[in-house]
Amino acid sequence: MADVHRLPIPVSENWDWQRLGACRGANSSVFFHPDSERGSARQAREATAKRICHSCPVRAECLRHAIQVQEPYGIWGGMGENERRAVISATRRRIKTRAS
Numbered sequence: 289m290a291d292v293h294r295l296p297i298p299v300s301e302n303w304d305w306q307r308l309g310a311c312r313g314a315n316s317s318v319f320f321h322p323d324s325e326r327g328s329a330r331q332a333r334e335a336t337a338k339r340i341c342h343s344c345p346v347r348a349e350c351l352r353h354a355i356q357v358q359e360p361y362g363i364w365g366g367m368g369e370n371e372r373r374a375v376i377s378a379t380r381r382r383i384k385t386r387a388s
């Protein structure tokens with residue numbers, strides 16, 4: 289689960305984008321892996337989820353949200369868990385470099 293301290297305040301402007309997601313009504317098991325999933329099964333499921341994301345009209349908003357709250361699980365904005373972690377780490381390194 290995301291760190292709830294990073295979640296936006298509960299006003300509709302911060303959350304309305306979710307109503308427009310291409311995944312709305314889709315089975316969440318496409319976007320979130322079961323406990324024991326590995327290898328080709330995981331790759332196939334993630335590829336399916338990312339195909340849905342790539343046609344999504346709110347992909348940018350979704351990815352921004354997932355990175356801001358450091359959502360640890362699932363496919364958000366067309367990115368998987370490791371891809372988002374890499375973006376967050378790179379951003380931290382850039383900020384640290386600028387501050388020094």
Ligand code: SF4
Binds near residue numbers: 308
């Ligand atoms: S980008 Fe993907 S996960 Fe995000 S709202 Fe769109 S379809 Fe759903």
